Amino acid sequence: MRTDDLIRALAHDRAARFPTPGEALALALVLGFAAAGALFLGLLGPRADFLPALQSGCFLLKFAVTLSLAASAAALALRFAYPAAHSRSLATALWIGPVLLGLGVLFELATVPSADWMARLVGKNAPVCLASIPTFAAPILLALFLALRRGAPTRPRLAGVAAGLAAGGLGAALYAAHCTDDSPLFVLAWYGPAIALVAGAGAWLGPRFLRW
Amino acid sequence: MNEREEEWAALMRAANSGDTAAYEALLRQLATALRAIARAAAARTGGAAETEDVVQETLIAIHLKRHTWIESEPIGPWIRAIVRHKLIDALRRRGRHIHVPLDGLEDKLPAEEEGPSFSRRDLARHLDRLPRRQRDVLQAIALDGHSIRETAGRLAISEGAVRVALHRAVTTLAALMQRALS
Numbered sequence A: 001m002r003t004d005d006l007i008r009a010l011a012h013d014r015a016a017r018f019p020t021p022g023e024a025l026a027l028a029l030v031l032g033f034a035a036a037g038a039l040f041l042g043l044l045g046p047r048a049d050f051l052p053a054l055q056s057g058c059f060l061l062k063f064a065v066t067l068s069l070a071a072s073a074a075a076l077a078l079r080f081a082y083p084a085a086h087s088r089s090l091a092t093a094l095w096i097g098p099v100l101l102g103l104g105v106l107f108e109l110a111t112v113p114s115a116d117w118m119a120r121l122v123g124k125n126a127p128v129c130l131a132s133i134p135t136f137a138a139p140i141l142l143a144l145f146l147a148l149r150r151g152a153p154t155r156p157r158l159a160g161v162a163a164g165l166a167a168g169g170l171g172a173a174l175y176a177a178h179c180t181d182d183s184p185l186f187v188l189a190w191y192g193p194a195i196a197l198v199a200g201a202g203a204w205l206g207p208r209f210l211r212w
Numbered sequence B: 001m002n003e004r005e006e007e008w009a010a011l012m013r014a015a016n017s018g019d020t021a022a023y024e025a026l027l028r029q030l031a032t033a034l035r036a037i038a039r040a041a042a043a044r045t046g047g048a049a050e051t052e053d054v055v056q057e058t059l060i061a062i063h064l065k066r067h068t069w070i071e072s073e074p075i076g077p078w079i080r081a082i083v084r085h086k087l088i089d090a091l092r093r094r095g096r097h098i099h100v101p102l103d104g105l106e107d108k109l110p111a112e113e114e115g116p117s118f119s120r121r122d123l124a125r126h127l128d129r130l131p132r133r134q135r136d137v138l139q140a141i142a143l144d145g146h147s148i149r150e151t152a153g154r155l156a157i158s159e160g161a162v163r164v165a166l167h168r169a170v171t172t173l174a175a176l177m178q179r180a181l182s
Helices: A001-011 A020-041 A057-080 A090-093 A097-112 A113-120 A126-150 A156-176 A185-211 B003-016 B022-046 B048-064 B074-092 B122-126 B130-142 B148-155 B159-179
Strands: none
Touching: A001 B022, A001 B130, A001 B159, A020 A126, A020 A156, A020 B148, A020 B159, A057 A090, A057 A097, A057 A113, A057 A156, A057 A185, A097 A185, A097 B074, A113 A185, A126 A156, A126 A185, A156 A185, A156 B122, B003 B022, B003 B074, B003 B159, B022 B074, B048 B074, B048 B159, B122 B130, B122 B159, B130 B148, B130 B159
């Protein structure tokens, strides 16, 4: 086939306007989060004292940490959906969640007697936490990958990590509504590895499924 | 942004609002630029035979990813990023490693030069592997130069069906090319 012939074919292929990467990722977040929310309600549900717990700073901090991580990672994933992505300033925003958590940990260490540190770090829900966050993150990660495939990521591994952090952050925010361990020490010790696991999955899947 | 890039951006904007002729003109200009780059790359790696395959693969990629260009942004960096991605990918799959210099992409436009623009192997071979409807439509439009409407008449199917089959043919070709040699 001559290149001129191919060009004629391409020029006539004007059928559908594709959604922009922003539209595709927004849709993926909505659908993925809806699926994850259904899983959450079916498997765990919010903790019994959810409404009174909203008065607790430590309880709210879990959402501030996980949601700010999810938001900054989603913005980064959107950037990586475009070719030639410049990501430095956005990557800096990824630190907002961890820094918030770090401040929470410092506050916890300063206000709680050291004899209690270990008990708070180990908590009561560690196995459920480690299993739940990746479970809730999975449908979100899948949706984000499908959206990224419509884009043109030239750095598929980083795009995968960003999608993994966004999915892990949202999965963790859902799980946080169930978990009764509110100590920042617990969040650091168990939420952290669970989210890192999802990000690692994104890093592994990115080069495999985001090729084009 | 230089003159050449501004022209490309204008053509792409026109294409996005439905101007087929502008889009065809843009693809032709890009093909010429790509050919020069692919030849330069091939000359350094000793694989001139597949130059046109690489050109065609990259053109299809630009086509399928054109919605990732933001109209308010310069088009040069966007094109260069896609070209670099596809060129490196194509050469890697063919077992070569190469640094691709793209800084002067828009200058690489030898105006009169028109070498043979046949894809030697890949696309011709892939054509045979398309489903029948897709191949018929692709041949009618690309090889015989018919319009969408004429093609619909000749194949006795709706224009919508022609469009769908053509788009599927393009995406199938892209997938076949990617899988080839990988």
